Amino acid sequence: MWKTVLRRFLIMIPQLIILSMLVFLLAKMMPGDPFTGMINPNSDAREIARLRQAYGLNDPWWVQYCRWVGNMFHGDLGQSYIQHVPVASLIWDRAVNTFWLSLLTVLLTYSIAIPMGISAGRHQDEWQDQAIQIFNYITFAVPGFVFYILGIWLFSFTLGWFPISGSVSANASGFWGVLGSRLYHMILPAILYALITTTTIVQYLRTGIVDNKVEDYVRTARSKGVPENVVFHKHILRNSVLPIVAFLGNTITGLLSGSMIIESVFSYPGMGKLFLDSISQRDYTTLTALILLFGMLTLLGNLISDILLSIVDPRIRVK
């Protein structure tokens, strides 16, 4: 077990190095540098050249890369060109917002998807299954942004149950007031986002149950005289959740990366929106920091998935 974890962890190191180099070189290849934006007809070309020299931009790329990585280890991700604040604090604020929205979404997703997947798999081809399949086709086929905008139009605009955008109202005060307001702002995006993301989990779980319930080992369990509901929960279901466990790691790390679409539709100040904004404003320091962070989160998610999977599935443990 620990060997599996250690081995997976060691594999991650070269992956991280390659990822950070790619991100750094891509950023270098983009036109301009931090001082390009400052140039105006009154700029002194020598002053710019002096600044370039002072900030080490004339050094070879590997020297700059090492400095960049070194700074990162000190928590210094650089300054945002646009907002003129440290990128680290910018990301931190947004990450907190995204974390709470994503957490609520994930909790909703699993509490909707698991009962639905079980019901569909257990009552395969019966009316429960067919109703769930229709729901799945709709949520799978309708693009997210259409679904969210329809949701806003219906629940916020027409019915007025929820706020249309933002993460907290300006006049909320006190700890509970702010918390309540934040929660109130999260409910609609979380529900809509959860409904879209259930599809995959429902489908995986349903297929797993349908495939596993005709397996030979299930027949063996029945031939032992194990009651049917125990056969289902102990034998069929445990084998059917393996594919879901396989992407649970990415769900966990997704708590921090957020969703670009839902956050921009709801103007929710989270990581996804920050990413989109940095692209449109060409805020390169923020952008590279975010890309690196998303990449690291993906690697970490895969690591968590592998560890979880090796806990539940003895077949993939390394001896």
Added chain:
Amino acid sequence: MDRQKDVLLDIQHLHTAYRLSGKFYDAADDINLTLKKDEILAIVGESGCGKSTIAASIIGLYDHKNTKVTGDILYKELNLVGLNENLFDKIRGNNIGMIFQDPLSSLNPLMRVGDQVAETLYYHTEMNEQERHARVIELFNQVGMPKPEEMYAMYPHELSGGLRQRVVIAIAIACKPEIIIADEPTTALDVTIQAQILDLLEDIQRQSHSGIILITHDLGVVAETADQVAVMYAGQIIEKADVKTIFGHPLHPYTRSLLNSMPQADDEEAADLHVIQGTVPSLKNMPRTGDRFAARIPWIPASAHESKPVMHEVAPGHLVRCTCYKEFHFQDQPAQEGAGA
């Protein structure tokens, strides 16, 4: 009366029908069989002839929505046909143990093999955890598993096919059942392992005095282990006798063809194996009238077959379906004619 007491399983007029595109078709058609204590009853036939259907009907493991079972399966006094599922759960694994064909897939990949055996004990005995563990170790010893303590904590993928089949057998015999159904227990195994597993089954039967139903298409296995033999073709039993009669004095054309298509190691002339023409008809296309085997021996005149073939007791305990056996001869092999008549 004493004879009657020895009967463990009495199957009478069993019909098991599967639903195919809305209609039910008999996969097991009017099966009559008895299994006694201390007896190994072999059910033989080609794939798709209904052998496993009988096993599934006995142990009540079939798709209840799409299967119709009628007739009687008497386990002592108790009729297993239509038995309440909760009651059946108390019998399965306890009074009737089952061994399956493919040991690679018949164990749960996520559970330690020892726990899978202990699960049977959990539902049928009052043992506590330590007692169950001890009993599993005892069973592993009995089925010839090396290092039983270590084996307990292994997962199925860590064991060879032969060892997995021993685990499956340990599950089947854990509660000392009176009836063991072995559905092609050696088909998926290497030849050397096959012999070991068959020896093990015979050992178990000698020790426990249980009755074993051995389902197989392998006549070698039958000759080696069985006491009584029922030969099936297209959902029906076509010949029934003790093992000596079946191999020494077979009557039905199908039985004779099967035996004739068996390779003989000591017979050099039999380099060319006999091939039975055609295939077993599919469930939907099975002839429901006349002799079902007639189509595969077209050189025998139609007049030789009964219009409604029934079982004839030609000698005490030797039953054969249809009278066509009297006129049967092999095609292009006149030398062997009359071997059975």
